[in-house]
Amino acid sequence: MPHRRILSFSFALAFIGLLYFDTSSLIAARPNVIVIMSDDQGGGDYGFLGNEVIRTPELDAMAGQSGVLSQFYVSPVCAPTRASLMTGRYNYRTRCIDTYVGRAMMDPNEVTIAESLRDAGYRTGIYGKWHLGDNYPMRPMDQGFQDSLIHRGGGIGQPSDPIGAEGKYTNPTLFKNGIETPMQGYCTDLYFDAAIELIEESVADGENFFTYIATNAPHGPFHDVPEELYQEYLEVDFSPILVNQPNPRRLKSEMDKLARIAAMITNIDQNVGKLFRKLDALQVRENTIVVYLNDNGPNTMRYVGDMRGMKSNVDDGGIRSPLIFHWPAKVSEMTTSDSLCAHIDLMPTLLDACDVAVPDDRTIDGRSFLPLLTGEQDHLPDRQIVLQSHRGNVPQKFHHFALHSPPWKLVHPSGFGKETFEGEPRLELYNLSQDPQQQSNLAARKPEVVERLKRDYEAWFDDVSSTRPENYAPPRIVIGTDHERETVLTRQDWRHAQGRPWGKDSNGFWLLEAPQAGRYSVEVIVHRGQPAAKATIKAGPATGEVSIAADQRRGHLTTMELPKGKFKLSVDVVLGEATVGPHQVVLTRQ
Incomplete structure (x- = not known):
């Protein structure tokens, strides 16, 4: 015994x-993963792509030691790119169709790369810009990220800013795991520092990590930039990267804006260098994937290499990004591919590298491009990519889209800022292999190609628009749960109903859902300098009133019984003969 x-x-x-x-x-065998995505940087703002003005030495070095995809596409604006990156699906499948007024919220039933990697044992963190919903159940902490340090909305300096911290890139108030937290430092530095902290903790604990660093730089506003770099760039002549010569009266202000944008980009570049030095010090660089891309075209009309266009355009300058893929363990230096790839491919590629299965209960539009970079394949089967984004609650067929089917590009640049277009689409056709700047429209000479690609586009649009019943109905903010007892409703996620969407004359409403009826404190926050007024609050069948004191933004409180289930909440602030909406509303379950 x-x-x-x-x-x-x-x-x-x-x-x-x-x-x-x-x-x-x-x-030890699984790679760690870091995805870095800048905001409005543009596909030509890199030294390694020929920009001789904006300094990016760290990214230039990274590109020289990495695999690079030269035909990588993103959406023309922010939130749609982020939804596709997170899910491997076209954003029209995810309910995220625009950038604001409730159209940028992603369906909480989507499965993100963070959820997949978390469930596979990775420690996950997001730092910077989420832009897919500010309230439960759409926050990053609800969608797979165990650690988060983010701003609300589509950027700092928007109506979703915390009261008293509006527009602050330096010493901003951010949200640390859902808690409003004043910070010290420049926002981009803070994001990288927080990511490095998670990386250090993960390595110390013997865990794999996935960090998503999504800077809001160089997105505007441009008043608050790294000062030392800004002063250096004020001495620089930006004429070589100007696409159009501005009016002489505007030249000075344009040069100043470019100096501010360049300072923000070089600051990101410096942080990339800091990150790589930390990976080296921790001895994990060899088996850590670091991906770098930008989310759309540049936020001014400036150098984009051999393309044309800028942010919001469906010309290639508005929807192309370099994709740098650094993984020394598997990807050789200077590996390049010009195969057609896009944001929808990033999730399946990274899951492939980490030996994690993609979700099998839904359509995944992307595919892994990893074999192109590891040398296993020279090319992937031919495919088509469609990019479409415009204003409006429901996408319109043929409105502001581009279909890529090498070598062809079928495009209808009808304008991102327009809700709809009228009449027949004026389709343009380009052979990008011969005409990357889209100078020669071949639609009249190649009608058979136009008709074939037009049919392909229509099939794509019908497919992505039928993912679920009421495909474009927005997700609802869920209130009164232990996940988020205090819900701050902002104009980022309201459904616009009157005036300019973010203007003082505007009004709107929020689509909410409550698991049970309950008693709530309701605070109405108004604009600066608003005179004394009365506000009427409507929440489904419930109504309430609150007095607005003159020149007082906060503290306008009442208590209401809010109903169970789905309902609409609106606030009408009566100012003489005008009725306007609030700036924000805070609901706190009692």
Whole structure:
């Protein structure tokens, strides 16, 4: 008997050791993942792509030591790119169709790359810009990110800013795991520092990590930029990267704006260098994937290489980004591919690298491009990519889209700022292999190609528009749960109903859902300098009133019984003969 106990104990120890060995080996074999995406940087704002004015030495070095995709496409504006990156699906499948007024919220039933990697044992974190919903159940902390340090809305300096911290890139008030937190430092530096902290903790604990660093730079506003870099760039002549010569009266202001944008970009570049030095110090660079891309075209009309266009355009300058893929363990330096790839491919590619299955209960539009960079394949089967984004609650067929089917590009640049267009689409056709700047429209000479690609586009639009019943109905903010007892409603996520969407004359409403009826404190926050007024609050069948004190933004409080289920909440602030909406509304379950 004693011998059996010893043998059994020894076997148990050996078995435990085997388990420990296997787990450790798995962690060692799986790569860590870092995705860095800048905001409005543009596809030509890199030294390695020929920009001789804006300094990006760290990114230039990264590109020289990495794989690079030269035909990588993104959406023409922010939130749609982010939805596709997170899910591997066209954004029209995700309910995220625009950038504001409730159209940028992503369906909480979408499965994100963060959820997939978290469930596979990765420690996950997001730092910077989410832009897919500010309230439960659409926050990053509800969608797979275990650690988050973010701003609300589509950027700092928008109506979703915390009261008293509006527009602050330096010493901003951010949201740390859902808690409003004043910070010290420049926002981009803070994001990278927080990501590095998660990386250090993960390495110390022997865990794999996935960090998503999504800077809001160089997105406007441009009043608050890294001062030292700004002063340096004030001495720089930006004429070589101007596409159009501005009016002489505007030249000075345009040069100043470009100096501010360049300072923000070089600051990101410096942080990339800091990140790589940390990976080297922790001895994890070899098996860490670091991806760098921008979310859409540049936020001014400036150098975009051999393309034309800018942010919001469906010309290539508005929807192309370099994709730098750094993974020394598997991807050789200077590996390049000009195969057609896009934001929808990033999730399946990274899951492929991490040996994690993509969700099998939904359509995944993207595919892994990893074989192109590891040398396993020279090319992937031919495919088409469609990019479409415009204003409006429901996408309109043929409105502001581009279909890519190498070498062809079928495009209808009808304008991002327009809700709809009228009449027949004026389709343009370009052979990008011969005409990357889209100078020669071949639609009249190649009608058979236009008709074929037009049919392909229509099939795509019908497919992505039928993902679910009421495909474009917006997700609802869920209130009164332990996940988010205080819900701050902002103009970012309201449904616009009157005036300019973010103007003082505007009004709108929020689509809410409550698991049960309950008593809530309701605070109405108004614009600066608003005179004394009365506000009427409507929440489904419930109504309430609150007095607005003159020149007082906050503290206008009442208590209401809010109903169970789905309902609409609106606030009408009566100012003489005008009725306007609030700036924000705070609901707190009692």
